[in-house]
Amino acid sequence: MxxxxxxxxxxxxxxxxxxxxxxxxxxxxxxxxxxxxxxxxxxxxxxxxxxxxxxxxxxxxxxxxxxxxxxxxxxxxKANNVVICGAGHISIPIIKMCKLLDLPVTVIDDRITFTDNAVRAGADNVICEAFEKALDRIEGDNGTYFIIVTRGHRYDQICLQKIIEKENAYIGMIGSRSRVRKVLDYIEEQGISREKLNKVYTPIGLSIGAETPAEIAVAIMAQVIEVKNKERGSGNYSEDILNAIMNENTRDIPKAQVTIVSRRGSAPREVGTKMIVLKDGTMIGTIGGGCVEANLRLAAFQSIENNKCQLIQADMTGSEAEDDGMVCGGIVEIYVEPLL
Incomplete structure (x- = not known):
């Protein structure tokens, strides 16, 4: 190891x-x-x-x-994560979409009724505290996506001033063009470079004519996905994968790591997605499920037994994928390596 x-x-x-x-x-x-x-x-x-x-x-x-x-x-x-400043009507559908996309989400608001709503919507971490204090506790990194949607835009400026100096993958702030311009001009006067401010996505979200809170949330998350897939490599060792490899309960169990190394078409998982298969049959993570994953589980057993690596091509365009209910139709190459 x-x-x-x-x-x-x-x-x-x-x-x-x-x-x-x-x-x-x-x-x-x-x-x-x-x-x-x-x-x-x-x-x-x-x-x-x-x-x-x-x-x-x-x-x-x-x-x-x-x-x-x-x-x-x-x-x-670092693993992708979303931080939402504000727990209002737009935030709730954003939280739900984050869960669908396997994106851990933290929500900040200073109103307990609204943070309770965020908990019920499925937020992984909820901070009920003044925005300024809460953001002091969040470091930010190259996988952090900040979304600023505070009530009535009242705390947008405070949040942006705190966030702009943090490492991030994305900062988006809601608001009209005229109001946003005033906020950015003010923050520039406080000593923040225009170069940094120009990287803020505002008005937030893709231009799709969104009107309702749910539609605005879709526009925001579409932009987050666009930035994530365009600007970041997808390689990542998640905490679950590392725990499966290094945890004292599984460390000594022979295992294989399965990694998607290429993808053509609309395969269900992106390049870099990993799964660990233990010799006892336990699987940690997923590369998309269905018959393909079942076959790769067998390939992992073979790699563990023979102590040999394999590069395998999986075709998800055929009838087997259809029988599994997959709407994806891609071809992926998967690398299987024993971790003994």
């Missing part, structure tokens, strides 16, 4: 990339690259420099081919 230990010790403030050879004679050779410096390698005989030079500029996790080998480039990020 030296790789996992090195992964856990990476400096999260740096750009961290995992490079894994997933086919050919050097299969499962891998490095961790942190700000272009190799901090872990399980095969020092390989000249990694040509592979490093081939890292995609778009910073999205993906499978590349080089010298007859397939190589998975995985850009690491």
């Amino acid at each position: 030296e790789f996992i230990k090195a992964l856990l010790n990476t400096d999260k403030s740096k750009e961290n990339i995992i490079i894994t050879i997933v086919s050919g004679g050097n299969i499962n050779s891998k490095i961790i690259l942190s700000d272009n410096e190799i901090i872990y390698s399980n095969n020092d005989k390989i000249n990694w420099e040509p592979i490093i030079q081939a890292i995609p500029k778009n910073k999205k996790s993906q499978l590349i081919s080089l010298n007859d080998e397939k190589i998975y480039i995985e850009f690491l990020r």
Whole structure:
């Protein structure tokens, strides 16, 4: 588990990339690259420099081919999470959509009746406190999406002033163009650079003619999804996956990691999605369910038994996928590696 230990010790403030050879004679050779410096390698005989030079500029996790080998480039990020400032009528459908999208969501409001509504809607974390104090407790990182929708816009400026200096993946603030301009101008006068302020998505949401709270929530979440999928690599080791690997109850159980390394079409999970299969049959995480996942479970057992990695192509366009009720019709490549 030296790789996992090195992964856990990476400096999260740096750009961290995992490079894994997933086919050919050097299969499962891998490095961790942190700000272009190799901090872990399980095969020092390989000249990694040509592979490093081939890292995609778009910073999205993906499978590349080089010298007859397939190589998975995985850009690491912290897990995505959404922070909503305000627990009013727009926030409730946003919370529900976050749950559908497997996005952990924190809601802040200083009114207990409204925070109770957020709890009932399914928010993972609810803070009933003054916005300024609550935001002092939230650090923000490159996976945090801030949504500012306070009542009557009364606290939007306070929230933005607190959030703008935090690391983030997205900041969106509701309001008319004229009002937003006044807020941004005021904050600039307080010493915040216009360059930072220009990165705020405002008026918030995609322009779809939204009118009702639910429609506005759809527009906001559509924009969050657009930003998430456009600007971030999708590689990620979730807390559940790391616990399955390192937890004392499962650490010594032979297991395999299953990772989607490429996707064509509308497959149900994105590149970088991971699942752990234990030798006893337990599965942690999912790569989409159905017959494909069942077949990969068998492949994982085989990898555990033989201590060999596999690169498998799964076709979700056929009748088996239809029988499972999948509306997706994509083709994915999946890398199965034993973790013994």
